[in-house]
Amino acid sequence: MTELLTVDDLTVEFTRGGAAVRPVRGVSLTVAPGEIVGVVGETGCGKTLTGLSVLGLLPPGARASGSVRLDGREIIGAPPSVLRDLRGRQVAMVFQNPGTAFDPVRTIGAQFDRVIRAHRGGSRGRAREHAERLLRDVELADTGRVLRAYPHQLSGGMLQRAMIALALSCDPRLIIADEATSALDVTVAQQVRRLLLRLQSERGFGVLFVTHNLAEAYDLCDRVYVLYAGQVAETGPTAEVFDAPAHPYTRALLDALPRADRAGTTLTALPGTVPSSVLAVTGCVFANRCPRAEETCEHSPPPPAAVTASRTAACHFADTGGPA
């Protein structure tokens, strides 16, 4: 099967106060056409930067190495004109905070007009018709009012729907959703998730769904990648990974989650913190917090190892399905 997106050994590096910082270290992942792939992990694990790398939109000063191929086209090191053509048309992004991702001094309509006509050309009238179609598609009823409104006049949920519509305006094959529901109320977030699922099944685009919310990933994603300190700790089909985690970090994340079927049990919190300088760690980056760490974990970093045919985990003592 040809992948829509192939990220191979992606590393992102900054220089901060003279020292190198590597928030993303050798991440590899794939998204097939029409597949919803989750990237989960705590704040600062490198998931947002991974998403931005796919658009070639890293913040100033960041350097990416490795390979990011979208539909076979290399993104890292691509000239600005190529990137500009890809953005919006091949891959579009839905941002975390819809309140700030729209230009505050222009109406929503003007912003749709600008993006639509930048990629498709045509008249203002045609662009407006297209924008209204898109807004109806994301279940925004009063399209005329939405297009006339300034961002601060709409609710967060409406803005996020509008942003999804804008992302879909040029029929991209891949949508990157970066914490797309995190800033919304719980019920609104659920509506937006349903909307995204419906649009995805109708239009068949692939989704790279970046989130810190495990329940959300469980709900939406076909496969997940669990990131820890800039590396993939574990990957596989969502149900398998969450039902029988192979990596101790995944297990710890799930144990920290309140669950209805385990009412009455005590939630366990993960002891310790992410190492402040992961570059100084010679062994497994998770070793200092891992309940099962042994001598080898301190010295040699575990390579990703197959757990089953469709799953890998970067752990010397990965659970392979049998009882621990």
Add this chain to the structure above:
Amino acid sequence: MSRPPGMTGVVEAAAPTRARQVVAALTRDRLGLLGLVLIALLVLTALFGPWLAPFPEQGAGLADVARHDLPPGGAHWLGTDPLGRDVLSRIILGARPALVVPILVVALAVLIGVPLGLAAGYRGGRFDEIVMRIADMFLAFPPLLLAMVIVALLGPSLLHAALALAVSWWPWYARLVRGLTAALRDRPFVEGARALGLRPFTVLSRHVLPNAAPPVIVQASVDIGTVILAVGSLAFLGLGPQPPTPDWGLMVAEGRTYVMTEWWLSAFPGLAIFLAVLGFNLLGDALRDVLDPRSVTR
């Protein structure tokens, strides 16, 4: 009195780092460094003027008609004026009032404006309303216009110019400090201090003032430059020191009549004003980057 734990103001804990930040920023920022150099030159000239000036007796106005209207060069680096006075000496001797008067003006404006602003912001209510409306009335005039009118009423002199400037400058500080105080009043460490029953004066001086100080310092450093310019402007119009005082603004005005032929008479004293103002503006700009006024109110 022992300080209750956790009650220290924000600045007290951060003071050493902040001082170090300021120094680091000034050395890193080349424009800020240039400002410091210009100010240092001005201060040195003001301090040692009478010993630096090649013809100190001419500064006061002693004429030497035999050597009038000499272009720059020779013994008179910056030339002489129609009365044969050495331009460089007069500029050097003018440095002291040019620096001291604006510092006094800003100090006076701070002394009036800051306490009023503190009290208005802290007490609020009717008092706040009255003080700020009075300040607004002063601020409703174009800058410098009020000062010009006051000097004209009192009669032109350096003292009157300084008084007039201070009187029209304090509302800026009152408004700035009032805003800062009102914002700080509701911050937890100030509320805590009040809840402990400290007297308003103690709360203001220990907890509010130290945190309101950085923006005031930035403003004052910029304002010294602005007031140098303002004093020079008043002097240029004739609303400041009178001849034969060696005043920079007055020298520019005096040289104006001959400017097309003897450009040095106006050009060099004006350059002195420009460099002095530039120095304080460069410093203020560099300071602002470290002690951003907005960062305190947030």
Add this chain to the structure above:
Amino acid sequence: MTPGAMPRFLLRRAGTALLVMLGTTFVTFLLARVVPANPAVSYLGPKARPDEIARIEAQLGLDQPLPYQYGRYLWDLLRGDWGTSIGTKLPVTDEMFGRLPATLELLLIAMLLACLIGVALGVVAAARQNRFLDHLIRLLAIGGVSVPAFWLGLLLQVFVFGGLGLFELTGRLDPDLEFTDPLREITGFHLVDALLTGHLTALSDAAAHLVLPALTLAAYPIGVIARMTRASMLEILAADHIRAARAYGLRERIVHWRIALRGALPPTTTVAGLTLAYSLTGTFFVEVVFNWPGLGLFASTALLNMDYPVIMGITLFGAAGYVLVNLIVDLVQARLDPRVRLS
């Protein structure tokens, strides 16, 4: 936006402006009647005879209580009786309105120059942040706000007119033109009048007279506007919606000049308005240096000659102009930034 929000906003601001104006009349009243030992003497000048003083005292109502005097002062102002100039013996209002076009023409041309140059410098500096060009523009901008206008004007006279022989030294028009081919006054703005009457000689002559004073007056606004534009551009270029615009594949040219600059306009307009107000006093110095026959030259002469009614008139006039400019800035701000209207 709710219908009627704009008029209500407008009314509120206009109301505030009126209150502030009332406050300024109070200040000028105090300055005129209370500060001087004997207002009648200062009104007439130092050489007044006793009988004149007595007459003026009665005329000004100085024997009445202060609130009554203030009321009368306000009433006179409202009637348009702003007193008579001691120097020219003409009504102060006539003198001021006659000179207003000259000052406004100078001020508007200077602000136009300042906005164009200042915004362009600011955008370029922001695009080249921390590179050589950025440092140069920052130095230039700080230089612009530090330079004494009266000195810059003299330098331009010496080096541009005297050295290069470019433009004109002083005044608004070549005085010879008055005799050979006079310019008919319609609006009092020489550029506009020359265009309206098709007087091309006068047009180019008026422009040549305008360049140096306008540049001198523009130095300060250029500096302030360039700094503000640079700062707001940098702030906006780091904002989420700029990243979003790039994520949707918009060109850098559009991101910079359309989206970021458009967002930087509200704060830039505010400082442009403030510097325009500041430049009201700047005209005093520029008009003196370039012998420009406007309000500033008139006022500085009045200040030195203790022409009392003129001084008070100019002060009130200046305050009115200042309040008006600030009101206009608020309104423009509300047009440019939709968030302001609702707050």
